[in-house]
Amino acid sequence: MxxxxxxxxxxxxxxxxxxxxxxxxxxxxxxxxxxxxxxxxxxxxxxxPAGPIRFPWPTAMVQQNVAFVPHVLIVPVGATVSFPNKDKVRHHVYSFSRPAKFEIKLFGQDETRSYTFKTPGAVALGCNIHDQMTGFIKVVDTxxxxxxxxxxxxxxxxxxxxxxxxxxxxxxxxxxxxxxxxxxxxxxxxxxxxxxxxxxxxxx
The missing domain is CATH 2.60.40.10 (Immunoglobulins)
Structure with missing residues (x-):
C-alpha cells in the first residue's frame, strides 16, 4: 500500500x-x-547546518609577552572576542581591516576589553604602542x-x-x-x- x-x-x-x-x-x-x-x-x-556556530577553543586574544596570543584566532560571525592584557605595560589594540575597523584605547595589566565581530573575513590586529605586535582574527560563517x-x-x-x-x-x-x-x-x-x-x- x-x-x-x-x-x-x-x-x-x-x-x-x-x-x-x-x-x-x-x-x-x-x-x-x-x-x-x-x-x-x-x-x-x-x-x-542550521544553528549557532561554536568552536572548542576560547574566543580570546591575549596580550602576553608583548604579543598577541594566539597569533591567529578563528571565531564565528557574531562572536565577541575578549582582549585580556597579561603584560605589565598598557596596550592599544586596533584594526583597519575591512571586516572590522575598530580601536580599543589604552588599557593596563589584568584589564580586559572586548569587541563583537559581525562580518566574515580576515582582521589584522596591531598595537598603537608596540609596532612589533601583530595578530589576526579570521571570522568565519561555517x-x-x-x-x-x-x-x-x-x-x-x-x-x-x-x-x-x-x-x-x-x-x-x-x-x-x-x-x-x-x-x-x-x-x-x-x-x-x-x-x-x-x-x-x-x-x-
Whole structure:
C-alpha cells in the first residue's frame, strides 16, 4: 500500500546515519616545509547546518609577552572576542581591516576589553604602542574550520559527501585576500587526503 510504503521509507531514513566523511590536509611551502597557522574553512556539498556556530577553543586574544596570543584566532560571525592584557605595560589594540575597523584605547595589566565581530573575513590586529605586535582574527560563517598545526596538518571531520569548497587563508599567502579556494570531493566514509603547496611572502 502506498501509505505503508511511505511510512517504511520515513522509518529507514530516520534510522540511517547521515553519510559523512573527513578532510585531511598537509600544508607546505614551495620548499616543502610545513606551514602552520593557516586557516582552513569548508562549505560542504550539503551546505552549512542550521544553528549557532561554536568552536572548542576560547574566543580570546591575549596580550602576553608583548604579543598577541594566539597569533591567529578563528571565531564565528557574531562572536565577541575578549582582549585580556597579561603584560605589565598598557596596550592599544586596533584594526583597519575591512571586516572590522575598530580601536580599543589604552588599557593596563589584568584589564580586559572586548569587541563583537559581525562580518566574515580576515582582521589584522596591531598595537598603537608596540609596532612589533601583530595578530589576526579570521571570522568565519561555517562550523567546519580549523588551523594547521606546527607539522602543517589540519583535519576537519563529519562533512556531507560530495564536492566541498575549501578555502585556505594565511597572512603571508601570495594571492588575492591571502587565500585560495579548492574544490575537494569528500567521500561517503573515510577521509579525503591532500597535500597543498602554498606560495608565501617572506615574513618581515
Amino acid at each position: 502506498p501509505i505503508l510504503r511511505l511510512l517504511l521509507i520515513l522509518l529507514v531514513s530516520i534510522a540511517s546515519p547521515a553519510i559523512a566523511g573527513d578532510l585531511n590536509l598537509k600544508l607546505v611551502d614551495t620548499d616543502g616545509r610545513p606551514v602552520n597557522d593557516a586557516v582552513i574553512s569548508v562549505r560542504p556539498a550539503g551546505g552549512i 562550523p567546519f574550520a580549523t588551523k594547521s598545526d606546527s607539522a602543517g596538518a589540519a583535519r576537519i571531520a563529519g562533512m556531507a559527501t560530495g564536492t566541498a569548497q575549501v578555502t585556505i587563508w594565511h597572512p603571508l599567502l601570495r594571492s588575492k585576500d591571502n587565500e585560495i579556494v579548492l574544490n575537494i570531493p569528500i567521500p561517503g566514509s573515510g577521509a579525503a587526503s591532500k597535500t597543498v603547496p602554498l606560495a608565501l611572502r617572506s615574513a618581515r
